[in-house]
Amino acid sequence: MSAPVLVIGEALVDIVGTAAKTTRNGNGKTNATPGGSPANVAVGLARLGVPTELVTRFGTDAYGDQLGAHLFGNGVQLAPGSVDPNFRTSTATATLDAAGVATYQFDITWEPPALSLSRGCPAVHTGSIATVLEPGAAAIREFLKSLADQPVTVTLDPNARPSITPDPVSTWSAVRALAAMSDLVKLSDEDCEFLRPGSTPLDIAEELLTAERTQCVVITRGGKGALGVSRDARVDVTAPAIEVVDTVGAGDSFMSALIAGLETRELLGERRLTGLTSEDLREVVDYAVKAAAITCTRHGADPPTVAEHAARWGA
Numbered sequence: 095m096s097a098p099v100l101v102i103g104e105a106l107v108d109i110v111g112t113a114a115k116t117t118r119n120g121n122g123k124t125n126a127t128p129g130g131s132p133a134n135v136a137v138g139l140a141r142l143g144v145p146t147e148l149v150t151r152f153g154t155d156a157y158g159d160q161l162g163a164h165l166f167g168n169g170v171q172l173a174p175g176s177v178d179p180n181f182r183t184s185t186a187t188a189t190l191d192a193a194g195v196a197t198y199q200f201d202i203t204w205e206p207p208a209l210s211l212s213r214g215c216p217a218v219h220t221g222s223i224a225t226v227l228e229p230g231a232a233a234i235r236e237f238l239k240s241l242a243d244q245p246v247t248v249t250l251d252p253n254a255r256p257s258i259t260p261d262p263v264s265t266w267s268a269v270r271a272l273a274a275m276s277d278l279v280k281l282s283d284e285d286c287e288f289l290r291p292g293s294t295p296l297d298i299a300e301e302l303l304t305a306e307r308t309q310c311v312v313i314t315r316g317g318k319g320a321l322g323v324s325r326d327a328r329v330d331v332t333a334p335a336i337e338v339v340d341t342v343g344a345g346d347s348f349m350s351a352l353i354a355g356l357e358t359r360e361l362l363g364e365r366r367l368t369g370l371t372s373e374d375l376r377e378v379v380d381y382a383v384k385a386a387a388i389t390c391t392r393h394g395a396d397p398p399t400v401a402e403h404a405a406r407w408g409a
């Protein structure tokens with residue numbers, strides 16, 4: 095079996111409710127579901143058949159047990175030190191608007207166990223709060239630096255959360271520094287509006303592609319689909335029409351499917367996306383858009399399996 099993709103970052107519990115219903119025990123209409131962008135990406139990868147290891151940290155409280163069962167049940171390997179009895183499991187309160195679009199408030203601390211690269215690991219994925227909240231963010235920066243000469247592909251999803259990083263200017267400069275150490279960067283149009291107000295997604299993609307290492311930038315555009323830009327290709331993929339239940343974890347499903355699609359095409363590892371054609375880019379972005387669409391039709395961060403993807407959209 096091939097070595098697992100390594101995913102680094104928060105695993106937490108999402109407490110999801112509509113604006114009037116977000117109190118934990120208020121009217122019983124909230125749902126506590128496993129979440130955390132990197133944990134969601136790890137589950138999405140495993141469900142798409144990609145062996146995956148997650149480096150995270152959560153406790154042995156009731157929420158931690160829920161997370162552990164979820165990750166284990168989906169076949170995600172947990173790196174040593176990820177479950178810590180002295181740690182209180184983090185939570186996010188996601189408030190849904192009338193269109194099912196979530197905004198988040200967090201109760202989170204982030205300090206990962208030791209980070210190391212195993213032999214043959216095809217890709218390292220990180221992003222979200224884990225890359226901006228200290229002290230863990232510094233550990234991730236150092237780890238990404240150490241990967242500069244390693245035969246591994248690095249992917250990043252900044253997944254900006256303004257309640258954690260309210261200042262767009264300093265957040266964008268942190269994102270740019272991490273992006274420059276990544277081969278693939280995925281952002282959402284919401285990230286773009288917050289981080290670079292007034293710039294188009296294409297401007298942002300081109301700005302990030304000026305970094306020597308970065309080969310590809312993909313920007314999701316909600317119900318409109320996604321834009322993929324590489325050094326020599328640009329694709330615009332439309333999203334299928336669906337009934338949105340909520341958008342929680344849709345971007346994470348997208349990210350998993352993007353990595354899974356690149357893995358299938360053997361573009362990860364030391365390839366670092368070299369030789370990615372316009373056709374490859376269109377196909378992987380299309381696969382990712384369709385994975386995200388499935389997640390939007392379900393409650394919470396619930397990415398599809400290979401079989402569910404094929405059943406809904408064809409193989």
Ligand SMILES: OC[C@H]1O[C@](O)(CO)[C@@H](O)[C@@H]1O
Nearest residue numbers: 108129130131186222343395
């Ligand atoms: O990690 C930050 C938050 O983002 C999500 O992954 C959705 O993208 C939630 O599950 C989590 O609470």
